[in-house]
Amino acid sequence: MCFKKNWFFVNYYLALILIGSQLWSNTVCQRSSGYRISTNSSVRVQRGLCVHVPCSFSVPSNVQLSIRTIGIWYILRDGYFHPWVSKTNIEHRTNGRFFMTGNVASGDCSYYIEDPLPEDEAIYVFRFDDVHVRFTYVSIQPSVSVTELTDKPTISSTRLVNGEEVTFTCTSPGRCWNIMPNILWEVNMTGISLKTYNITYEDGSRTFHSNITFTPRKSDNKALLFCRVTLKDDLTTVEKQTLNVEYSPSINITIEGVDPDDASTVTVKDGDSLTLKCIVDSNPNASITWRKDGKVLPQTVSDQIVILELINLAVSDVGRFQCSATNEHGVTLRTVEVIHHGTQLQFTTVMAAAVGGAILLVLIIVITALLLMSFRKKRQQHINEKLKDKSNNDTEDIYCYPDFTIHNVISPEETIQKELQSSAGDDSVYMNPDDVQYSSIAFSKLKPKIFVNEDVEMEYSEIKKTQY
Known part of the structure; x- marks a missing residue:
């Protein structure tokens, strides 16, 4: 070798x-x-x-x-x-x-x-x-x-806040003359918009970019965002980024031995103990505090969970306990009402008495109103009947009362005929005896009796009886 x-x-x-x-x-x-x-x-x-x-x-x-x-x-x-x-x-x-x-x-x-x-x-x-x-x-x-291809795309870094629109930019690796990469975003999100562009430099080389615009939500926190770039010969390189979406705190309070749906109120007896947990979800981490009547209470903090221990409770220990969580995006409060069993019974008795008294008072008022209405109705009917009787008596007095008879009365026809004869020598207007004018008189109240001297001459008109 x-x-x-x-x-x-x-x-x-x-x-x-x-x-x-x-x-x-x-x-x-x-x-x-x-x-x-x-x-x-x-x-x-x-x-x-x-x-x-x-x-x-x-x-x-x-x-x-x-x-x-x-x-x-x-x-x-x-x-x-x-x-x-x-x-x-x-x-x-x-x-x-x-x-x-x-x-x-x-x-x-x-x-x-x-x-x-x-x-x-x-x-x-x-x-x-x-x-x-x-x-x-x-x-x-x-x-x-x-x-081999090892360079990856670069994804711009930007701050993400719940509900605020952002834009990420993915840049393809390399600054080449003739290579035109394909940039693809991969994200499990809706309501996004894309834009792809390139920048050409003096030496003829180019860089390629793609923008993605969306509005992050709390549910998108820790989601993955991928930018995939494909070069010549199907060579592919991928970069990913974990979304860090910031949002205001939310609180969930749990009480040992109590249904989570009923955790807003709990009843205790003398000597009882309670463990209250304030569980906070926020990004960034929130400052968490248990208070009673504005006073900070001793507590145990562990990974955004604050535990409040209430031991050997008495009447003086109960009240309203409040957990507050604060970060730069907002403040959230949750309250637990701790009620002593004796106090609850006393309160229940007082409330029952108050409610019973209120119901009794309402019944008395309703019955009194019904009685008054009935009395007024009967009284009005009695008055109407009396008025009707008096009207009938008035009419009968006019026609039937013996002392009201007038003797030697000249009828209306004879009176008119005499007037015509006396005016025959004049140029007066002729009036047909049949053109007699009538009037009516209605009596609604009892009138005093009228005594007429028999020596007085009077003219009469027809009197019609009308119903009252």
């Missing part, structure tokens, strides 16, 4: 001597001063991506490179160096993966490798060739290695 390794190096140096005999004839010797090269001695490039390697070379002061100067990168294959890529100010020859990017006449030997293949992994040597001078730089021989 050692022999084979040594034999490789022997062939390598023999190849260099051969190159020197074939390519360096009529050129300045390698050891001549002024010929220098500066570049990376080792280059790594990932499959599907690219790498740009800066390189510069110099010549002695008495050598002037022309615009026809050719820059050539050679690759070592099978113990020999073969031309791999070349460039002048006019012409550029490449295999589609290895490019020269600099101006050779200005001493720029920079190169660019994109989406390499395993066969591009080798040792390289640079040489320039001008009309009157040629030189190969062997002091630095870059070693190019092709590796």
Whole structure:
């Protein structure tokens, strides 16, 4: 094995001597001063991506490179160096993966490798060739290695708050010329919007980006967000981010031996003990405190759970216990009412008496109102009957009362006839005796009796009886 390794190096140096005999004839010797090269001695490039390697070379002061100067990168294959890529100010020859990017006449030997293949992994040597001078730089021989794709996309970092819209940006790895990746977001969320764009730089390289906009919720906390980038030849790289959604505290109170749905009120007797747990869910962590009547109580804190121990309770120990949780997004309060059994019985008795008294008072008021209504109704009926009787009596008094008879009464027809005869000599208007005008009189109340002197002459009209 050692022999084979040594034999490789022997062939390598023999190849260099051969190159020197074939390519360096009529050129300045390698050891001549002024010929220098500066570049990376080792280059790594990932499959599907690219790498740009800066390189510069110099010549002695008495050598002037022309615009026809050719820059050539050679690759070592099978113990020999073969031309791999070349460039002048006019012409550029490449295999589609290895490019020269600099101006050779200005001493720029920079190169660019994109989406390499395993066969591009080798040792390289640079040489320039001008009309009157040629030189190969062997002091630095870059070693190019092709590796598997390991770079991942980058996801921008931003603060997430419950209910506030945010935008994440995923940037594809690499800054290449001809590679156009496909960027895909993977997230279990609704109501998202996407935007993809790229940025082109002065050297022609580009970077690709994709934005995702959404409104995070409390339920999205600790959810995973994936950005998947697919390059050439179906090479894929993925980056993920765990969402850290901040939200205000929520409280759940549990009491040992008590149904969680009834934890707002608990009844105790003398000597009882209670364990109250205030369990808080918040991000970031909240400051949690148990209080009674505004006074902070001794408590035990463990991972956002605050435990309050109430031992050997008496009447003086009961009351309203409040758990408060506070962080930068809000404050939440929950209360537990601890009632002593004796106090509860007394309160129940008082309440029962009060309720019974209120019901009795309402019944008395209702019965009194019904009695008053009934009395008023009967009284009104009695008054109406009396008024009806009086009306009938008034009418009978007018027609039937003996003392109200008037003698020697002239009828209305005779009175009219006499008036017509007395006015016959005048130019008075003739009136038909049949055109008698009538009027009616209604009596609603009892009138006093009227006594008329028999010597008085009176005119009468017809009197009609009307019902009251």
